[in-house]
Amino acid sequence: MERAGTTGLSSMAGWTGRRIIRVGTYPLDLGIFISKSLLAWIRHGHFRNHATRRAAVGHILLTGINPLPATLIVALAVGFILSLPLVPLTATIQATDLAPILLRVIGLELSPLLTAVVIIGRAGSAMATELSNMQLNGETAALVHLEIDVSDFFVAPRLIAGSIAQLVLATYFTCIALFGGTWLATLVLGGSAIELATAITAAVTPLHLSGFIAKNLLFGLLIAGAACYSALQVRRNPVDVPFQVQRAITASLVLVFVLNGLMALIWL
Amino acid sequence: MVVNEKQEFGHIRMRARSVCPAPENETLDLEVRAGEIIVLVGGPESNRVRWLTVLAGLRPAAGGDVRFFSDGSTRERAIAYISADEPLLSTFTVRANVMLPRLYHCQEHPDTASKLADEALDGVGFAGDRESLPASLDREETRQVQLARALATDPAMLFLHEPFDFQLAEHWPVITEQLVALARQQNRSVVVATQNLRFAQEHADRITFVDSTHVAAFDDWDSFASAARGYVKSTPLALRGQVA
Numbered sequence: 001m002e003r004a005g006t007t008g009l010s011s012m013a014g015w016t017g018r019r020i021i022r023v024g025t026y027p028l029d030l031g032i033f034i035s036k037s038l039l040a041w042i043r044h045g046h047f048r049n050h051a052t053r054r055a056a057v058g059h060i061l062l063t064g065i066n067p068l069p070a071t072l073i074v075a076l077a078v079g080f081i082l083s084l085p086l087v088p089l090t091a092t093i094q095a096t097d098l099a100p101i102l103l104r105v106i107g108l109e110l111s112p113l114l115t116a117v118v119i120i121g122r123a124g125s126a127m128a129t130e131l132s133n134m135q136l137n138g139e140t141a142a143l144v145h146l147e148i149d150v151s152d153f154f155v156a157p158r159l160i161a162g163s164i165a166q167l168v169l170a171t172y173f174t175c176i177a178l179f180g181g182t183w184l185a186t187l188v189l190g191g192s193a194i195e196l197a198t199a200i201t202a203a204v205t206p207l208h209l210s211g212f213i214a215k216n217l218l219f220g221l222l223i224a225g226a227a228c229y230s231a232l233q234v235r236r237n238p239v240d241v242p243f244q245v246q247r248a249i250t251a252s253l254v255l256v257f258v259l260n261g262l263m264a265l266i267w268l
Numbered sequence: 269m270v271v272n273e274k275q276e277f278g279h280i281r282m283r284a285r286s287v288c289p290a291p292e293n294e295t296l297d298l299e300v301r302a303g304e305i306i307v308l309v310g311g312p313e314s315n316r317v318r319w320l321t322v323l324a325g326l327r328p329a330a331g332g333d334v335r336f337f338s339d340g341s342t343r344e345r346a347i348a349y350i351s352a353d354e355p356l357l358s359t360f361t362v363r364a365n366v367m368l369p370r371l372y373h374c375q376e377h378p379d380t381a382s383k384l385a386d387e388a389l390d391g392v393g394f395a396g397d398r399e400s401l402p403a404s405l406d407r408e409e410t411r412q413v414q415l416a417r418a419l420a421t422d423p424a425m426l427f428l429h430e431p432f433d434f435q436l437a438e439h440w441p442v443i444t445e446q447l448v449a450l451a452r453q454q455n456r457s458v459v460v461a462t463q464n465l466r467f468a469q470e471h472a473d474r475i476t477f478v479d480s481t482h483v484a485a486f487d488d489w490d491s492f493a494s495a496a497r498g499y500v501k502s503t504p505l506a507l508r509g510q511v512a
Contacts, residue, residue, distance in 0.1 A: 049371075049372065050371045050376065050377065052372075130359060133358070134358065138353065139355050139356070139358060142354035142355055145349045146372075148368070148372050
């Protein structure tokens, strides 16, 4: 029922305003959620706690191992597709000039992004669904009565697993894409794969490495954090589960791309 | 189960009102000692649950205080709350569910926690597959695992919400035997919210009656049965004619 004096236009404006506020404050809410979960984990003994340690190791294996085949295929394809038009240029430009371009485009930009997309699709959705169902069934509330901190036992291990898995998989993706993809391209078009591989390896600097590590750790935290944050919003309504899972996936994708863009600006 | 010194101090002292605004006759002054069985009776169920969770320290009282142990220390893990509404973790096996509190709180090695979990499951009479998931358990097995999980940290006090489920009627003698053994042999304090007046009559050391307008503690069954007549008219107990 509308309040007296409320018109359709003002209610539309109100709805738009509320949506903008909710979307705008989401990164801040997510950041606070992630920080509080990690602090809870540190407070309760971090890796000394057997229960959270087992949970973290289990999730690292699940998040890092399951997407390996998909990552391999995508990495080879991406490396091949991007190397194909660039490899013939080695006839006119030096491999040492081409290597930084390949390193920057494939290694520092595309690899973290596409690895994140694979992890969001495989592990992010699985995390969100599992935790949503536990929240729906009241299992997380039961743990509170056992004085088990949900942030410490459920969220923090997933955050750690997501970060480590993203970093490891992105490294794997980068190596496969850069070396495997260019090797395939030189097989098709001719040229020296070894010369290009050596030039690429020599082009890596500590700045590249630190940026790569930071970007991937952040991506992993965002993906796992968005999955857990959305899942814990589920109330006792089954319709909430698919809604929150879809929200987790969408939020992860948007945040990862936006963060990638911001970091590319910083790189300039 | 190992009997340890904290069980000597297993009592609560409470002088409190319920969480809802209430007249003065909703003030409860209760002291529970180690090895005692206290039964909360009356209706509706939401009232019993509310009082049980306040006594267990899971929700704050509107007034007064709840203190655990004689030195006035705050609630620690020596208290366990068990209810059919507190489900097991669906993605953990039976053994992993029972191990979890010890792994998390006591920081034991997983092998030790696993061994103690098996002992706890043996103690409650669980005969099912310990590597199965909770979805494959029947109601009685689920109740047993919930009890084993609660007992995993060796609590001095147990708060149970309606262990006498009507769908488990054929298991009531076993459940009664377990609760009595927990109190008398293991010297734990057991506080049970239930509609099973026979259990209250035969085993309760003290009875607390709660409904939407009254709360009162009675020292034994006889004092409850004679005093309850005034309340009986407005409670479901009257319909069952259980009070003699």
